[in-house]
Amino acid sequence: MIKLAIIGYGQMGKLIEQLAPKYNFEVISIIDPLLGNEISGETLSGAEVCVDFTTPDTAFTNIQKICELGKNMVVGTTGWLDKLEAVQQLVQQNKIGMVYGSNFSLGMNLFFQMVNSATKLMNKIENYDVFGLEFHHKKKKDSPSGTAKILSDIVLKNTDNKTSAQFEKLDRKIEKNEFHFGSVRAGNIPGTHLIGFDSAADTIELKHTARNREGLALGALKAAEWIAQRNGLYNFSEHFSEIIGVEYEA
Template identity: 40%
Template sequence: MKIAIIGYGKMGKIIDEISQSRGHEVVARLKETPTTENLNNADVAIEFSNPEVAFENIKTCLENKIPVICGTTGWLDKKPEIERLALENNTPFLYGSNFSLGVNLFFALNENLAKLMSNINEYSVQLEEIHHIHKKDAPSGTAISIAEGIIENSKYEAWKLDETRDKELGIFAIREDEVPGTHSVFYRSEVDEIEIKHTAFNRNGFALGAVIAAEWIVDKKGIFSMKDVLGL
């Protein structure tokens, strides 16, 4: 495949290395806004930029009928518009709050545990996420996805940054050193605690998942997620 990487920071460079190691050609390494010219007829774009520019980056790619794999978080208020544009242009779009294969398996585990616990009133739930001090959004997109998985399968109606209260599911967002990403879900009662946890050791897992998603999405049409890629 010919891949355009949009957002050439730490993640972009790892995506570049993994793409080439899997036999793909990186035809664009963009720190600037993509255009018809600098996208260089890519087969797919992998977008890991900043919340402020993600919408325009994705929009340009879709208008040029280039499929997009997007891992940028913090812009999701505009996601419905992007999905509409993808369908209008008959061009596939896949957003992932986290492309790690392990995290996506964790999402499925989290939803199943929420179903099991939904009628057991002795337990309350608390989420915690820890990331490096450079991360711009809080809570993380991954934590929001975890919270949404619980809300869909429990009594909770919304999430908030803070401690869990009544029907509001709490998320503690901690920024610490150079932590790539740690996410924990705690079910606590007066007598015990159940915890599920995912710890990323580095960014390579995120990058590999994004490249696998890019390989999967070519020649498809529609709106997708990593659940589709992994068959979950």
């Protein structure tokens, strides 16, 4: 059993606590303001890996504290990447291991790999025009989704005749070099991302639909197991490429 500390007892922290025993983890500490405790040598004593799903404004301080305690960690919290260089230094100075990323879903990371291969293949054939579409529930605060931006980067990297992404509504014809990515917000739709290739004869579609958050929590636990015995800073895609045995492409 790997001894795990959970930092942040919100939706993700609770799910990780639930799934942990099934994946060979023993949760030895849970840190959250609501539980009245905080990160310290005492509260993290015995933890082999920490998993942080807190808030964008607290993540960096948490990372600093955990690095200084010499603990390896997985950080799923988003919104601190402007401090990535400082984090790189902390990880090196304290000789710890850390995996970070904004989408830990195994399915979505497989989807990224599929879109990467598919766009490379479709780039060889002129007849098809690539497009993207994402759907989310009506409470989502932003559009396009962060995942749509990652997908768009993959498409642009591999498609010679697309040089920019267009996420906005258009009052004109789309330019040939523009990759159109639409967003729909309605009801309770779970995160859904589609990449399509359209020709005069047919349409090919690749689609990922998230059913719940379990894939995200499972990805965090797999990363925790992987980083428990490693040093250095890795983004989730690097870790994922290594576990599935494909070359990592930045």
